[in-house]
Amino acid sequence: MKVLITGKNGQLGSELQRSCPDNIEIQCFDSQSLDITDIAVVNEILISFSPDIVINTAAYTAVDKAESDIDAAYAVNQTGAANLATACKAISAKLIHISTDFVFDGSKTTPYVSADATNPLGVYGASKLAGEQAVSRILGSQATIVRTAWVYSKFGKNFVKTMLRLMAEKDQLGIVYDQVGTPTWAAGLANMLWALVQKQSDKVGAESKTLNQTKILNWTDAGVASWYDFAVAIQELAIEQGLLNKAIPISAIPASSYPTPAKRPEFSVLNKTEAEALTSVKTIHWRKQLKSMLEQVKAEKVKVESDK
Numbered sequence: 001m002k003v004l005i006t007g008k009n010g011q012l013g014s015e016l017q018r019s020c021p022d023n024i025e026i027q028c029f030d031s032q033s034l035d036i037t038d039i040a041v042v043n044e045i046l047i048s049f050s051p052d053i054v055i056n057t058a059a060y061t062a063v064d065k066a067e068s069d070i071d072a073a074y075a076v077n078q079t080g081a082a083n084l085a086t087a088c089k090a091i092s093a094k095l096i097h098i099s100t101d102f103v104f105d106g107s108k109t110t111p112y113v114s115a116d117a118t119n120p121l122g123v124y125g126a127s128k129l130a131g132e133q134a135v136s137r138i139l140g141s142q143a144t145i146v147r148t149a150w151v152y153s154k155f156g157k158n159f160v161k162t163m164l165r166l167m168a169e170k171d172q173l174g175i176v177y178d179q180v181g182t183p184t185w186a187a188g189l190a191n192m193l194w195a196l197v198q199k200q201s202d203k204v205g206a207e208s209k210t211l212n213q214t215k216i217l218n219w220t221d222a223g224v225a226s227w228y229d230f231a232v233a234i235q236e237l238a239i240e241q242g243l244l245n246k247a248i249p250i251s252a253i254p255a256s257s258y259p260t261p262a263k264r265p266e267f268s269v270l271n272k273t274e275a276e277a278l279t280s281v282k283t284i285h286w287r288k289q290l291k292s293m294l295e296q297v298k299a300e301k302v303k304v305e306s307d308k
């Protein structure tokens, strides 16, 4: 089976390459070699590689910057997704398109299921939702959308690496307690996606084929945390691993004390039952996944210093 991966230098794109099963041939592209906003390039590359499945990890992911960079966010997250879907349709390839918890407004108090009403709070979420809608419209049951949240990895920039750096540099930190979700190790997400790919050759989409509907799945690690809980766990586990040599005080602050250009959902826990049943992959508690990631950071001496 041949799988084409977009966004190869991102967190998820990197983890997918690292964990690719032996029976799958992959071709991976960065934004230079495959700019998904360019339909001519997208068509040319998909026709020449002729993949069975495309995994679209490419996205405009700068949530705050998107508020003032609206056209760029929509170009990648909506038009780029639509371009891939159109090219997939032309060569009869399936598309696994990655999306986000930010399509929801966070007003629920129980885990979101895929059928819940969407209502993005900002440009990033709205542009990702527009991408989902384009993919569904163009490909129907030939596409699967996987919504995830709070992604981190040893690759790229993310909350864990930022915390490790700040905890080494600062005397104290204030972290938001009134936004709740589930941290997600990109390696675990990649593992589930490869299981989904293996299923794609036969089952995925089969049950919804008669309705020609796109299946929407959720995937994060297991459990629930606030950003404050996550930060406390990062510090505790990093000290245990010897990645930090002292604990600094971490205080729980309301989101209102840490204003950001983009509003974020207060509650974005996702229900993963359907993805677990479909792939036979079980979610693992976020704290256990965090420990595994920090072990990698230590073993591989991953750089977490400031990029400045």
Ligand SMILES: NC(=O)c1ccc[n+]([C@@H]2O[C@H](COP(=O)([O-])OP(=O)(O)OC[C@H]3O[C@@H](n4cnc5c(N)ncnc54)[C@H](OP(=O)(O)O)[C@@H]3O)[C@@H](O)[C@H]2O)c1
Binding pocket: 006, 007, 008, 009, 010, 011, 012, 013, 030, 031, 032, 034, 035, 036, 037, 056, 057, 058, 059, 060, 061, 076, 080, 098, 099, 100, 101, 128, 147, 148, 149, 150, 151, 152, 156, 157
């Ligand atoms: N990170 C999170 O917390 C989070 C949460 C929920 C959902 N998601 C979703 O999960 C997916 C993977 O996220 P991630 O964390 O791996 O993202 P990431 O690390 O920011 O990587 C995104 C990748 O997309 C590439 N890209 C941007 N514009 C492109 C274009 N026009 N053509 C081709 N590639 C382009 C970027 O390449 P360059 O670096 O070269 O620009 C980058 O390598 C995305 O769909 C994202 O929306 C992420």
